[in-house]
Amino acid sequence: xxxxxxxxIIIGSGTIGSHVALQCAQAGKSxxxxxxxxxxxxxxxxxxxxEDAAKRNWNAPYPRLPWAPHSYMEGYIEATGxxxxxxxxxxxxxxxxxxxxxxxxxxxxxxxxxxxxSTYGVGRDWPISYDDLEPWYVKAERSVxxxxxxxxxQSGQNRGAYxxxxxxYPMPPEAMPYSVQRMTSKLTDxxxxxxxxxxxxASRPYDGRPACIGNNNCEPxxxxxxxxxxxxxxxxxxxxxxxxxxxxxxxxxxxGEGGAITAxxxxxPDGSDHQLTARRFVVASHGLExxxxxxxxxxANSSDQVGRNLMDHTGLTFSFLADEPxxxxxxxxxxxxxxxxxxxxxxxxxxxxxxxxxNLVPNLDxxxxxxxxxxxxxxxxxAIRDRAGRYxxxxxxxxxxAIPTNRVQPNPDWTDSIGLPGLKVTYRLDRYVRAxxxxxxxxxxxxxxxxxxxxxTAPNQWRNQFHIMGTCIMGDDPADSVVDKDCxxxxxxxxxxxxxGVMPTSATVNPTLTGIALAIRAGDTLVKEL
Amino acid sequence: MKHMRPILxxxxxxxxxxxxxxxxxxxxxxxxKAVAVAGDCAACHTNPEGxxxxxxxxxxxxxxxxxxxxxxxxxxxxxxxWSFDQFDTAMRKGRAPDLHFLYPAMPYTAYAGMAESxxxxxxxxxxxxxxxxxxxxxxxxxxxxxxxxxxxxxxxxLFLNGDVVAGAxxxxxxxxxxxYLVKTLAHCSTCHTPRNALMGEESDSFLGGGAVGEWIAxxxxxxxxxxxxWSxxxxxxxLATGRNAHGVAGGEMGTAVERSFSKMPRSDxxxxxxxxxxxxxxxxxxxxxGARDPASIPDIEPPLSGLxxxxxxxxxxxxxxxxxxxxxxxxxxxxxxxxxxxxxLVGNTAVALDDPGNLVMTILNGAQLTLDPDASLMxxxxxxxxxxxxxxxxxxxxxGFGAKALAPVTQAQVWNIxxxxxxxxxxxxxxxxxxxxxxxxxxxxxxxxLAVLIRRRRRIR
Numbered sequence: 001x002x003x004x005x006x007x008x009i010i011i012g013s014g015t016i017g018s019h020v021a022l023q024c025a026q027a028g029k030s031x032x033x034x035x036x037x038x039x040x041x042x043x044x045x046x047x048x049x050x051e052d053a054a055k056r057n058w059n060a061p062y063p064r065l066p067w068a069p070h071s072y073m074e075g076y077i078e079a080t081g082x083x084x085x086x087x088x089x090x091x092x093x094x095x096x097x098x099x100x101x102x103x104x105x106x107x108x109x110x111x112x113x114x115x116x117x118s119t120y121g122v123g124r125d126w127p128i129s130y131d132d133l134e135p136w137y138v139k140a141e142r143s144v145x146x147x148x149x150x151x152x153x154q155s156g157q158n159r160g161a162y163x164x165x166x167x168x169y170p171m172p173p174e175a176m177p178y179s180v181q182r183m184t185s186k187l188t189d190x191x192x193x194x195x196x197x198x199x200x201x202a203s204r205p206y207d208g209r210p211a212c213i214g215n216n217n218c219e220p221x222x223x224x225x226x227x228x229x230x231x232x233x234x235x236x237x238x239x240x241x242x243x244x245x246x247x248x249x250x251x252x253x254x255x256g257e258g259g260a261i262t263a264x265x266x267x268x269p270d271g272s273d274h275q276l277t278a279r280r281f282v283v284a285s286h287g288l289e290x291x292x293x294x295x296x297x298x299x300a301n302s303s304d305q306v307g308r309n310l311m312d313h314t315g316l317t318f319s320f321l322a323d324e325p326x327x328x329x330x331x332x333x334x335x336x337x338x339x340x341x342x343x344x345x346x347x348x349x350x351x352x353x354x355x356x357x358x359n360l361v362p363n364l365d366x367x368x369x370x371x372x373x374x375x376x377x378x379x380x381x382x383a384i385r386d387r388a389g390r391y392x393x394x395x396x397x398x399x400x401x402a403i404p405t406n407r408v409q410p411n412p413d414w415t416d417s418i419g420l421p422g423l424k425v426t427y428r429l430d431r432y433v434r435a436x437x438x439x440x441x442x443x444x445x446x447x448x449x450x451x452x453x454x455x456x457t458a459p460n461q462w463r464n465q466f467h468i469m470g471t472c473i474m475g476d477d478p479a480d481s482v483v484d485k486d487c488x489x490x491x492x493x494x495x496x497x498x499x500x501g502v503m504p505t506s507a508t509v510n511p512t513l514t515g516i517a518l519a520i521r522a523g524d525t526l527v528k529e530l
Numbered sequence: 531m532k533h534m535r536p537i538l539x540x541x542x543x544x545x546x547x548x549x550x551x552x553x554x555x556x557x558x559x560x561x562x563k564a565v566a567v568a569g570d571c572a573a574c575h576t577n578p579e580g581x582x583x584x585x586x587x588x589x590x591x592x593x594x595x596x597x598x599x600x601x602x603x604x605x606x607x608x609x610x611x612w613s614f615d616q617f618d619t620a621m622r623k624g625r626a627p628d629l630h631f632l633y634p635a636m637p638y639t640a641y642a643g644m645a646e647s648x649x650x651x652x653x654x655x656x657x658x659x660x661x662x663x664x665x666x667x668x669x670x671x672x673x674x675x676x677x678x679x680x681x682x683x684x685x686x687x688l689f690l691n692g693d694v695v696a697g698a699x700x701x702x703x704x705x706x707x708x709x710y711l712v713k714t715l716a717h718c719s720t721c722h723t724p725r726n727a728l729m730g731e732e733s734d735s736f737l738g739g740g741a742v743g744e745w746i747a748x749x750x751x752x753x754x755x756x757x758x759x760w761s762x763x764x765x766x767x768x769l770a771t772g773r774n775a776h777g778v779a780g781g782e783m784g785t786a787v788e789r790s791f792s793k794m795p796r797s798d799x800x801x802x803x804x805x806x807x808x809x810x811x812x813x814x815x816x817x818x819x820g821a822r823d824p825a826s827i828p829d830i831e832p833p834l835s836g837l838x839x840x841x842x843x844x845x846x847x848x849x850x851x852x853x854x855x856x857x858x859x860x861x862x863x864x865x866x867x868x869x870x871x872x873x874x875l876v877g878n879t880a881v882a883l884d885d886p887g888n889l890v891m892t893i894l895n896g897a898q899l900t901l902d903p904d905a906s907l908m909x910x911x912x913x914x915x916x917x918x919x920x921x922x923x924x925x926x927x928x929x930g931f932g933a934k935a936l937a938p939v940t941q942a943q944v945w946n947i948x949x950x951x952x953x954x955x956x957x958x959x960x961x962x963x964x965x966x967x968x969x970x971x972x973x974x975x976x977x978x979x980l981a982v983l984i985r986r987r988r989r990i991r
Contacts, residue, residue, distance in 0.1 A: 038841055041914040043855035048840050050854065063840045208898060210906040213871070215858060223858040225909045235913050 006032040006243070007530050009264055009278040011250045011293065014097020015230030015512065016498050016519040017284030018237050019143065023523030025240035029530050032276060033234075033242055034266055036068035036249040036285075037094040042231070045100065045221040055364055058090055058101040058220040066417035067269040068093040068249055075414050077288075079425040085314070085462040087427040091286055095246055096231025098286065099512065101220040103334050104200035104227045106146040107509030108137050110155050110163050112343050116505045120348040122432065123401045124504040127476045127485040130163060136517035138167045141198075144228045144516060145206040147171035148198030156193030156340025174203045174212060177359060179326040179392070180336035186450040192443075193340040197356075200228035200513075201332050207232075216361050218333045248274070251420055253281060253297040253495065261299065261495045267418050280494045280526055284519070287468030287501035288408050288423055294472070294482075296410050296421070300489040300497065305482050308404040309470035310427055311506040315353070315396030316437075316459035318444045319365070323452030325389035329361030337397075341439070342508050350435035351398040354508035355443065362391035366456075391456075394447060395465070396440055397508045401432050402470045429462060467511050471501035487522040498522050551604075553614040554657035555650065562655025565648045568715040568798065569641065570790035574599040577665060584608070584656065585663035590635050591743075591950070595672040597635045605662035617653045624686060631682035633670070639690055639731075640717035645698030648715070689730035702797040708805025711798060712737075716790070721747035721782065724815070737806075739815025744887045744947045745781035746815070748879055753811020754819075765803035766796070771902035775870070777879040778897045778908075780888060792901050817882035820933040824863070825849030825926065843919070848926025851919055855911065856927075864931035871906050875931040882932035886939045889924050890947045917944040 008024050010017045013035040025031045040063055048061035059072045069076040071091045079087035091098040111130035116123040141148075148169035153162045173196050176184075184194045201218065202209045212226040222229070238244050248266045254275070256262035263275045283290045291307035294300045338355035346352075366387045367380075375383050406427045414422035444459050475481025478490035483502050489495045498519050500511040566572070576599070577585035586601035586608070601608035609617060616627040624638040625631055632638060644652075671677060697710030712718045721742050723731040732738070737756070739749035749756040757765065757776070764774045769791035772779035779787045791799065829849045846854075853862065859872040866874035875881050880888035896910035915923065918941045925938040945951075 040841060043851070043911075043914060044841070044843060046858070047846075047850065047854035052840075061840065065839075205898075205900045205907040208896065208907070208909055210859070210909060213859070213867075213906065 004278050005276040006030045006278045008032075008280045008282060008526060009034065009276055010242075010282040010284055011264065012097065012283070012285035012289070012499075013095050013230070013234050013244060013246075014284065014286065015099045015144075015228075015233055016500075016515050017097070017282065018230055018233035019140075019516055019519040020282050020284060020496075020498060020523040020526065021237040021242040022233055022240060023520060024526055024530070025237050025242040027527040027530075028241075029527065031237070031242040032278070033237070033244045034248045034250050034264065034276075035093075035095050035244065035246045036289075037065060037092070038063055038246050039095040039244075040100075042221060042223075042225055042229075046223045049217075049221055059092060061220050062092050062094050062100065065093065065269075067247070067267075067420075069416050069422070070094075071288075075422060076416070077423045077425055078411050078414065079427065082428050082462075085429055087425055087464065089288070089312070089425075089464055089468065090466045091288070091468075093286075093289075095244065096229055096234050099228065099230040102229075102510075102512065103218045104144075104332075105334055105510040106141065106144055106148070106198045106200045106513040107154070108163055108198075109133075109505075109507050109509065109514055110343050112347075113505055113507035116347070120345075122348060124473075124475065126504050127474060132485075133514070133517055133521070134164070134166060136521045137513065138165075139520045140513050140516040142170050143233065143520070144200040144513065145170060145202055145209065146198050146200050146513070147173045147203040149173055149196040152195040153193065154195050154339055155343045156195065156338070157343055169198060171203045171206060173199070174201075174331050174335075177328075177330040177335050179328045179330070179359060180357065182322075182324070182326050183336060183357060183392075187338065187447070190446055190450060191340075192338045192446075194336050195339045197334050197337055198513075199332055199334070202226045202228075212332065214331050216329050216331070216333060216359075249418065249420060250285070250293055251296060253283075253293065253299050255297075255299055255492070259492050261492050267420065269418065271418050279530060280496065282496045282498055282522070282526070283472075284498045287471050287499050288425070290497055290499045290501055291408055291471040292410050292421075292423060294497070300472075300482055300491045300495060302491050303478060303480055303482060305404065305473055305480060307409055307471055308407045309402035309473045309504075310406040310408055310425070310468070311400045311402060311470040311503075312427070313397040313465040313467050313506060313508065314400055314429060314433060314462055315351075315398035315465065316440055316444075316461065317393060317395040317457060317463060318447070318455075318459040319391065319393040319457040320448060320451065320453035320455050321387055321390040322392055323390070323454075326392055326451075327389055328357075328359045328391060328393075329388075331359065333358065333360050335359050338443075341443070346439065347399070350439065351400065351433045352508045353399070353436055353440060353443075354397040356395050356397055358393040358395065360393075361388070362393070363388050365393070366391055392451065392453075393457075394444070396436070396459075397465060397467075397510075398433050398436055398440075399508050400506050401430065402473060402504060402506075403430055406470075408471055465510075467500070467506070469500050469503040469506045469511055472497045472499060473504050474502040475504060486525045487518055488525070496522055496526070551657060554654040556654070556658055558651040558654035559659040560655075561648075562651035562653070563659055564794075565652040565715065566655055567790055567793045568711060569652070569717070570715075570786055571602065572789055573785055574635070575602050577663070581665050582661060582663050584660050585665040586667035587665060589668070595670070596668075597633055597670050597672070598667045601663060601665050601667055602656055603660050603663045603665075604657045605664050607664045607666050608662065609656060610662060614650065614653050617656075618649055621649060621652075622692060623690065624682065631679040631686075633672075633679070633682070634685075637717040637720045640714055640720055642690060642692050643695035643710075643714040645694060645710070645714075648698055685729075700801075702795075703800040703804065705801065705804040705808055707798070708801035708803065711802055712805055716786075716802065718750070722750050735812045737809055738812030741885075741887075742782050744891050744950065745783075746883050746885045746887050747783070748883060748888075749812060749814065749816040750806060751809045751812045752807050753813070755813050755816030756809075756811060757806065758811065760807075762800065762803035762807060765806055766799040769794075769799045769802060770796070771905070772899040773873065773902050773905055775874070776877060778873055778892070779899060780880065780892050780895075780897055784897070784899050788899060788901065815883075817879050818884055818933045818936055819882070820935050822876070822930060822932070823934040824930040825852075830862070846919065846922070848922035848924075849930070851915075851923040852926055852930075855914070855923070859906070859908070864927070869904070871904060875927060878931070881927055882936065884936065886924055886928065886943060887947060889927065890920060890939065890944055893920055893924060894948055912948065917941045917948060920944045920948075 007029040045061045054060040081087040114126040117125045150168045250266045252265040254263040265275045341353040410421040411424035472482045500515040572583040588599040589596040604610040622642040697706035700706035768774045772787040864875035894912040897908040921941045928936040
């Protein structure tokens with residue numbers, strides 16, 4: 001019999017932890033998954049959404065647990081930002097993780113995103129290249145079930161089908177929504193390149209999932225399970241033998257002789273403490289929670305980089321009424337975007353930008369103002385109908401750089417119901433991201449001109465996109481990074497950290513697919529050495 | 531006898547090998563492949579590890595143990611040494627060349643009616659058109675008394691009718707051709723005809739409805755309890771795609787559609803339809819009709835204050851479970867989507883059968899056939915619901931969209947269905963004692979029962 005409770009203990013049951021768990025369990029390794037939150041079936045999230053009044057709060061339909069607070073629970077995250085910017089982020093603590101309420105954008109990084117420093121002289125380089133990760137992207141796209149267009153040039157730089165792919169997307173995209181057709185038709189002539197957004201939403205029956213039927217409710221919950229969410233991989237991992245233990249909040253990793261991690265200590269909602277041992281430990285608890293656990297345990301931090309280098313796609317949002325109906329809200333909540341500022345030479349001076357079109361049914365965005373203006377009855381209905389048809393919202397996904405002073409730490413001044421600390425975040429916008437402003441304003445002005453826009457929200461308020469990167473940064477040098485190219489901590493041979501927090505560059509795209517590709521790659525490493 | 535078998539096989543391999551190939555006709559191979567599809571041989575003779583459609587090893591679970599499909603490829607481990615006569619005897623009389631009796635999980639009572647020409651074609655295909663595999667399927671061992679295969683001889687005397695069914699070469703699409711297919715290759719009556727006390731098919735209730743494990747094989751006669759309101763096109767569409775306005779094929783029928791019916795020529799599906807609309811009506815084993823009892827809006831939508839910790843599910847009524855999990859596709863009123871991609875529950879056979887097996891199995895495992903490009907699939911809800919929740923949900927669906935008169939589903943019923951506990955009855959449960967007491971007839975009945983109670987577990991994770 002083994003001297004350990006498990007071959008691998010994975011802390012966090014989100015899509016990343018579940019992918020590592022699935023691989024290890026399928027290879028016959030014993031796996032325990034610790035999850036702070038509870039299980040919640042999809043239908044229950046849908047019911048909560050139906051019955052909760054907060055329709056634009058993506059966290060609202062998910063459990064509010066005093067022992068595992070999520071990002072919107074009062075006091076849990078104490079953030080310091082800038083005068084013109086409040087740091088806000090959104091994530092869940094629930095079995096399956098925050099992909100329970102994502103929009104399923106499944107982008108690959110571009111090759112240059114892996115070598116920002118050597119190409120543009122700013123930020124950092126990854127210790128691996130796009131080519132290294134490419135086969136793992138393929139596996140990630142298959143696991144998630146991504147629909148996409150392999151022919152697109154996702155860099156918008158006339159590079160042909162780009163980035164290079166060894167295999168096509170597993171599914172073709174859905175039909176292009178009318179709003180994206182109109183955007184394409186008007187903006188292409190102005191020099192903008194519009195690409196389909198690859199998306200983890202089934203466009204035909206896939207892996208036991210029905211095809212998307214356009215509920216336009218990806219966030220906060222796909223009511224039919226057409227969109228991928230982490231609980232799907234978690235279910236597979238459990239079926240393959242992984243032992244899921246919910247309501248188990250890891251709070252300390254214990255170090256033994258030679259620097260190896262020997263045990264994880266976790267606390268139950270009743271306050272009782274427990275511990276488990278394993279050959280390998282994987283921290284996969286989200287980009288803010290993972291560094292919090294490492295810092296609370298005082299492990300993996302000889303570089304003093306744990307929790308630092310926090311990045312997001314902090315940017316600007318522009319909403320307007322077009323002079324023609326665009327009818328957003330048909331199909332998936334995001335479908336197309338402008339890609340040609342993703343990889344331009346100006347990256348040496350300021351943020352790269354991707355402009356993302358929101359494709360939500362906008363009634364909820366426009367009705368409150370109209371009511372406030374005193375409209376009632378038929379006049380209100382007519383105004384909603386008119387404006388909902390013409391509404392468009394465009395946001396920048398702006399690249400930010402890894403800056404050590406942007407950081408997350410445990411906050412001992414606030415504790416949850418079992419005495420564990422909250423989070424303290426310091427996140428300021430540097431010149432690199434602020435310097436994109438003139439470019440963004442020129443582009444927004446072009447969009448406004450093309451659509452005869454009546455401006456609703458001017459693009460002057462900075463906001464996050466809840467894409468967390470950098471906090472457990474990956475690199476070759478143990479002096480300035482937390483994990484190596486395999487997501488193994490420099491300080492502890494048997495401790496892996498797998499989260500989008502390892503990403504050394506933020507690029508301009510949603511990081512989840514990259515995180516899953518890294519997870520599958522780390523799972524492969526674990527299986528080989530166990 | 532068990533110990534002699536390998537020696538017999540070895541002798542057969544040495545002596546009979548070349549003989550068999552000479553009896554097969556290369557010109558018949560293509561025709562034989564179509565016969566194999568129509569007979570759905572691959573359903574049971576496939577290899578679960580991907581060694582081929584006919585390499586054997588697929589486990590057919592029965593309440594008494596697992597029966598493994600044989601290797602029927604042209605290898606010494608398969609039927610490569612069998613002469614045509616030996617093959618013919620196995621197919622029509624349930625006896626393999628070494629004189630051992632097949633269990634009636636192999637539907638030889640239906641294949642007995644095959645035309646000589648089809649039998650020769652099938653033999654030619656299996657000998658010449660299939661790659662040999664040396665796979666040795668696991669040994670089927672059902673334990674005493676069922677291991678004593680010879681008692682099948684008595685049952686065969688009672689229930690094996692060896693008459694060939696006419697119509698094999700009748701006009702394409704004709705009812706005569708349909709009758710031949712239904713009664714022989716498609717072996718519809720194996721599941722859809724009720725069994726008598728000795729587990730033989732009740733000839734006067736032909737296609738009047740039967741059971742396969744947890745699944746109900748409904749009445750498919752041309753009457754009010756059967757499919758009297760299905761048009762010929764409805765029937766052919768169901769066979770081709772597993773769907774029509776009346777329901778979706780699940781369980782064994784889903785497998786049959788996927789592997790067999792959907793690959794048959796449309797003229798044969800039309801023929802089956804033409805015949806089925808003429809099958810004399812039999813009462814019972816069909817959907818229960820009558821007034822429905824849909825939930826009122828207050829039952830469905832409690833006040834917003836109903837949410838507590840966003841986790842608690844104890845007070846969820848069947849109606850609210852339905853609204854949360856099902857209504858997005860099937861509609862709050864159970865009418866499905868207007869384009870038909872998501873089936874209506876009102877008028878759906880599985881919803882309104884007296885036995886809730888098909889409804890509960892569909893909730894647990896979903897409906898995963900994707901042959902119809904215009905249709906969606908239903909994901910499995912087995913991991914999303916407790917047994918108590920499935921019971922509440924199924925009860926609501928039955929009375930709300932089926933008929934008020936349908937009995938509620940209990941948590942215990944759901945547990946049994948989820949865990950594959952089939953009601954085996956007193957005889958099967960007491961088989962060993964009865965046999966030891968010398969009740970040979972009892973054992974005979976029990977063996978025959980296997981034909982009815984076979985249960986192929988198709989859990990889709």
